[in-house]
Amino acid sequence: MNISARNVFPGTVKSITAGAVNNEVEIEIAPGVVIVSVITKGSVETLGLKVGSKAFAVVKASSVLIATE
Numbered sequence: 001m002n003i004s005a006r007n008v009f010p011g012t013v014k015s016i017t018a019g020a021v022n023n024e025v026e027i028e029i030a031p032g033v034v035i036v037s038v039i040t041k042g043s044v045e046t047l048g049l050k051v052g053s054k055a056f057a058v059v060k061a062s063s064v065l066i067a068t069e
Helices: 041-047
Strands: 007-018 022-030 033-040 054-059
Touching: 007 033, 022 041, 022 054, 033 041, 033 054
Parallel strands: none
Antiparallel strands: 007 022, 007 054, 022 033
């Protein structure tokens, strides 16, 4: 896989929670470290995602926000 994104984290699908239109997918990238993404049901099917399958979490850095009190 070639991709221009710099923040690519390999991991394992920990859970998939189905919604009406979208699914919430949890990918464990290290023991106890989970990245959560909401993607369409169609994308889950197209990617063949199942609990326990390998996947990559790709984070677009310009979309990450940080805040303090």
